[in-house]
Amino acid sequence: MKAAPDAQWRAIIALARYGGLRTPSETAALKWSDLDFAAGRMIINASKTEHHRSGGRRVCPMFPELRPYLEDLDALAEKGDEFVVPRCGKSSNLRTMFIAIIERAGHEAWPKLFQNLRASRETELLALYPAKDVSSWLGNSVPVAMKHYAMARKEVFEDAALKPSGAMPENADENSEAESEADAKQNAKQTVATASGPQEHVQKKSPRIAGSLPLPPPKVILGQSGGMGDTEFESVTSAV
Structure with missing residues (x-):
């Protein structure tokens, strides 16, 4: 900006960089009647999208970063001036300058x-803002914005690697220690059961009903894999 020769050139750069205008077409078409300083908004006329239902007109915020450069031109504008940046005409070679x-x-x-x-x-x-809103301000669709304009940023990547974006596990060390202890007890239990061979649980005698035969005690085999855990629904697993 400091190297720009005058207020018009500073506004040209600012409208592209802070306003997101297509340059030179949208900047050249911008009129004073399109600017509403009180409401903080601009009407942008885009020849590229004038065949759309909107007629190529869109409303864009007058972003705080952009506003000072437009105010500078407003202070320099003469009565009867129609275009905000007269220098940005079709005949001007903006690229070379x-x-x-x-x-x-x-x-x-x-x-x-x-x-x-x-x-x-x-x-x-x-x-900062929803993609649908940003796309409407800058005059493109969300898919076009994602494909041709949005860029992956290095600082965002670095932040993602350092800053939590969700809930962090609580008492991770304590949980890990408790799980290790439980696993050790379970392994010891299975080792004893395997060494002593299949065993039967002793069932207490239940009252006999006259005329009935005593039921044999149920056999429960310990130490087999795939059995239900203490939950009685599925094998107990460690926290995921």
């Missing part, structure tokens, strides 16, 4: 100069 500005600032020009500014803005907004 923008490369000169970038090099003057000590940087190297990147591919797709203005489209990448728009993509950077859409990526930022998608991290």
